[in-house]
Amino acid sequence: MTVLLELEQCRLSYPGQGRGEPEQLALNIDHLRIRAGERVAVLGKSGSGKSTLLRHLRRQLPQRASWCPQDPSLVPQLKVFHNIFSGALARHSALVNLRNLLLPAPRFREEIAALAAPLGIDDLLWRKSAELSGGQQQRTAIARALYQRRDVLLADEPVSALDRVQGRAILQLLLNAHHSSVIALHNAPLALELCDRIIGLKGGQLLFDCPASDADADAIQRLYQ
Amino acid sequence: MTAATGFLSQSRSLRKLTFYFALIALGCMAFADIGISTRSPAHELALMGQGLLTPRVNDWGQWLEAVTYTVTFSLQGVSLATALGFVFAAYYHRAGVRFVAAALRSVHEVFWALIFIQVFGISTLAGVLAIVLPFSGTMAKVFGEQLEEVDSRPARAVEQPRGGRLSHFFYTRLPLALHAMGNYTAYRMECAIRTSVVLGFIGLPTIGFHLETALRSGDYSAASAMLFTLLALLYSLRFWFRAKLLWLLVPLSFLVRPLSAEWSGDNLQQFLRDCIPAPLREDWGLEKTQRWLLWLGEQVGNGLGNTILLAQIVLVLTGLLALLASTLNSRHFVAGWHRRMGDGLLLVLRSLPEYLLNFIFLIVLGPSMLPAILAMTLHNGAIIGHLLGRHSDELAPAVMESGPLCRFTYFYIPTLYQRFLAYCFYRWEIIIRETAMLGILGIPTLGFYIDSAFEFLRFDVALLLIAVSAILTLSADALSRHLRQRFLASDLNLQKRATGQHEGEVWTTQPR
Numbered sequence: 001m002t003v004l005l006e007l008e009q010c011r012l013s014y015p016g017q018g019r020g021e022p023e024q025l026a027l028n029i030d031h032l033r034i035r036a037g038e039r040v041a042v043l044g045k046s047g048s049g050k051s052t053l054l055r056h057l058r059r060q061l062p063q064r065a066s067w068c069p070q071d072p073s074l075v076p077q078l079k080v081f082h083n084i085f086s087g088a089l090a091r092h093s094a095l096v097n098l099r100n101l102l103l104p105a106p107r108f109r110e111e112i113a114a115l116a117a118p119l120g121i122d123d124l125l126w127r128k129s130a131e132l133s134g135g136q137q138q139r140t141a142i143a144r145a146l147y148q149r150r151d152v153l154l155a156d157e158p159v160s161a162l163d164r165v166q167g168r169a170i171l172q173l174l175l176n177a178h179h180s181s182v183i184a185l186h187n188a189p190l191a192l193e194l195c196d197r198i199i200g201l202k203g204g205q206l207l208f209d210c211p212a213s214d215a216d217a218d219a220i221q222r223l224y225q
Numbered sequence: 226m227t228a229a230t231g232f233l234s235q236s237r238s239l240r241k242l243t244f245y246f247a248l249i250a251l252g253c254m255a256f257a258d259i260g261i262s263t264r265s266p267a268h269e270l271a272l273m274g275q276g277l278l279t280p281r282v283n284d285w286g287q288w289l290e291a292v293t294y295t296v297t298f299s300l301q302g303v304s305l306a307t308a309l310g311f312v313f314a315a316y317y318h319r320a321g322v323r324f325v326a327a328a329l330r331s332v333h334e335v336f337w338a339l340i341f342i343q344v345f346g347i348s349t350l351a352g353v354l355a356i357v358l359p360f361s362g363t364m365a366k367v368f369g370e371q372l373e374e375v376d377s378r379p380a381r382a383v384e385q386p387r388g389g390r391l392s393h394f395f396y397t398r399l400p401l402a403l404h405a406m407g408n409y410t411a412y413r414m415e416c417a418i419r420t421s422v423v424l425g426f427i428g429l430p431t432i433g434f435h436l437e438t439a440l441r442s443g444d445y446s447a448a449s450a451m452l453f454t455l456l457a458l459l460y461s462l463r464f465w466f467r468a469k470l471l472w473l474l475v476p477l478s479f480l481v482r483p484l485s486a487e488w489s490g491d492n493l494q495q496f497l498r499d500c501i502p503a504p505l506r507e508d509w510g511l512e513k514t515q516r517w518l519l520w521l522g523e524q525v526g527n528g529l530g531n532t533i534l535l536a537q538i539v540l541v542l543t544g545l546l547a548l549l550a551s552t553l554n555s556r557h558f559v560a561g562w563h564r565r566m567g568d569g570l571l572l573v574l575r576s577l578p579e580y581l582l583n584f585i586f587l588i589v590l591g592p593s594m595l596p597a598i599l600a601m602t603l604h605n606g607a608i609i610g611h612l613l614g615r616h617s618d619e620l621a622p623a624v625m626e627s628g629p630l631c632r633f634t635y636f637y638i639p640t641l642y643q644r645f646l647a648y649c650f651y652r653w654e655i656i657i658r659e660t661a662m663l664g665i666l667g668i669p670t671l672g673f674y675i676d677s678a679f680e681f682l683r684f685d686v687a688l689l690l691i692a693v694s695a696i697l698t699l700s701a702d703a704l705s706r707h708l709r710q711r712f713l714a715s716d717l718n719l720q721k722r723a724t725g726q727h728e729g730e731v732w733t734t735q736p737r
Contacts, residue, residue, distance in 0.1 A: 062389065073382035077400040086379075086396040090386030097392035141382070148384075 041191035046202035068145035068155035072137040077128030087147035097144040153178035250541035262591030276445020297482040299417035310364025316699025317369030330362030331695035346487035374399035528671035546606030554614030574607035
């Protein structure tokens with residue numbers, strides 16, 4: 001399989017809190033290789049460096065990866081339709097984009113309605129995103145990620161605000177829509193079920209990195225201690 | 226040092242800051258020319274009061290003409306300034322754009338008008354340009370800041386396409402700031418109406434033109450009719466200055482009073498030639514040039530000195546009035562119809578342009594610095610007082626019950642003082658700009674020398690003096706920013722979003 005990207009001696013740190021304070025190491029990975037076609041789940045408790053790793057991967061893959069951030073980051077004043085459409089800004093000229101802001105084109109309406117239906121937000125498309133519940137906002141952000149239509153998915157806790165059944169279905173949908181995925185998750189059983197490779201992060205370091213079938217319960221338990 | 230004066234030894238004491246500002250103002254008072262030179266100010270005031278109670282429109286045709294001009298100037302000016310300011314704001318991260326915007330707004334509308342009247346004659350184009358240029362500078366700054374303050378997470382969540390900055394801006398940043406920008410535009414429309422009235426005093430055919438004629442000839446009934454017209458125009462804005470109607474009104478304003486100018490190439494060429502400093506243009510010898518420079522230096526020195534002197538007095542008096550007047554619009558002191566009356570008074574005072582107030586006080590009190598001091602103190606004090614009072618509504622009632630005086634000194638002033646100072650500093654730049662301009666009415670600030678230079682067709686001198694006043698305004702802005710950063714809590718900057726307070730501008734719009 002071709003290599004999608006490779007990290008070597010990756011050390012990322014936060015600036016210190018005040019002047020003279022030491023920098024804090026957020027990520028300290030000696031080597032990490034991600035191959036095309038893999039479905040990678042990143043596990044670890046909060047503050048372990050999952051988001052830092054994903055943001056770093058995103059910087060390494062400019063204009064190549066669909067991005068689904070932890071916080072939905074929607075524009076509250078825009079309709080759900082336009083928030084989803086903003087995933088596709090790169091595909092069209094500025095003129096098309098601006099026209100669609102004022103007069104939504106039938107072609108985009110159809111595309112986005114089709115995309116929104118399996119996510120259960122097709123009846124919300126013409127509401128302002130500020131009016132949505134947390135789970136609805138998260139599904140809008142997922143639709144925006146899907147509408148970027150790229151091969152690679154980088155997603156940070158994409159289903160954290162959804163219930164177990166819905167979360168599983170939508171995660172499956174996300175994985176099927178992308179050739180390769182790297183997804184931070186807090187739900188370990190879901191990761192083991194749907195992904196084929198598990199990366200465990202603790203304190204910014206790789207605790208383990210193995211195929212999902214080899215991951216043992218003890219190792220995962222240690223991540224959260 | 227005793228405990229009472231201990232604040233003088235503290236490095237960041239707000240009391241010390243206030244003390245020095247008050248001391249400077251007191252010092253300025255000693256040098257200021259303040260006096261009453263009319264024989265019976267009370268009599269004149271009584272006549273004005275009488276006129277106020279008996280408003281009368283002498284010629285309805287003329288009245289309609291004046292109102293039409295006032296509204297079309299403002300609408301055309303604001304719509305063009307909004308468009309220009311918006312383009313500037315989109316590129317506000319570039320230093321060059323910021324500089325152009327600052328330069329445009331540092332020159333007063335009246336000075337712009339004096340220049341454009343020379344080039345285009347008394348024409349719609351001259352009036353509209355005089356509004357568009359400075360307003361676009363101010364709007365660029367406020368729009369730029371509003372765009373900077375928006376939540377940046379959506380913009381980061383959507384990758385900026387290569388070469389697609391524009392789409393990215395329209396989808397992830399503009400919608401977040403649009404509401405605030407709309408509110409600010411409505412406030413600028415209010416300012417534009419005031420400005421177009423003031424432009425009437427220097428000859429453009431707006432309400433101000435007839436107001437001046439009526440005041441000069443002592444026809445106070447006609448003047449009060451015009452005054453009430455101005456107040457009605459400002460009050461009615463909330464009903465018709467709305468996005469849905471503007472699609473119709475703006476094009477209509479350009480149809481009713483199309484932009485026109487009386488200008489010729491020769492005229493423009495002559496004007497541009499006259500703008501070159503005389504010694505260069507006429508190729509004067511060293512001695513003559515030296516005399517000219519000395520003469521110019523004297524004007525700059527006097528103009529600058531008097532402008533600063535007057536502005537410092539006004540700044541401190543404005544603060545004093547604002548603190549006292551804010552109680553009229555504060556739930557900690559007044560309620561019910563008392564409050565509505567109090568706030569109504571502040572809103573009316575705020576609506577009257579300084580130029581007009583100065584003109585009226587000049588008739589009553591005679592020429593000195595006093596009319597200008599009163600005019601600017603009333604206008605600016607009412608603006609800050611209204612805002613401060615409204616802000617005080619957010620404070621929980623004082624824990625210790627006491628009489629109004631104790632509540633004012635022990636609770637009200639201490640809790641609001643930071644914000645109060647922030648408002649005053651924001652207003653400082655504007656006070657300086659206005660002080661320089663009010664010289665046109667006779668006090669020897671920069672405007673006085675600028676106006677006489679125009680009168681004698683010395684455009685080179687006029688432009689140089691305008692540049693001096695622009696530099697003074699820019700320095701006041703820089704100093705105010707420095708003091709704010711040094712003395713005031715940084716969270717005041719975060720709160721400005723909620724209260725609509727922006728650098729250089731203290732503004733508010735009515736709830737709609």
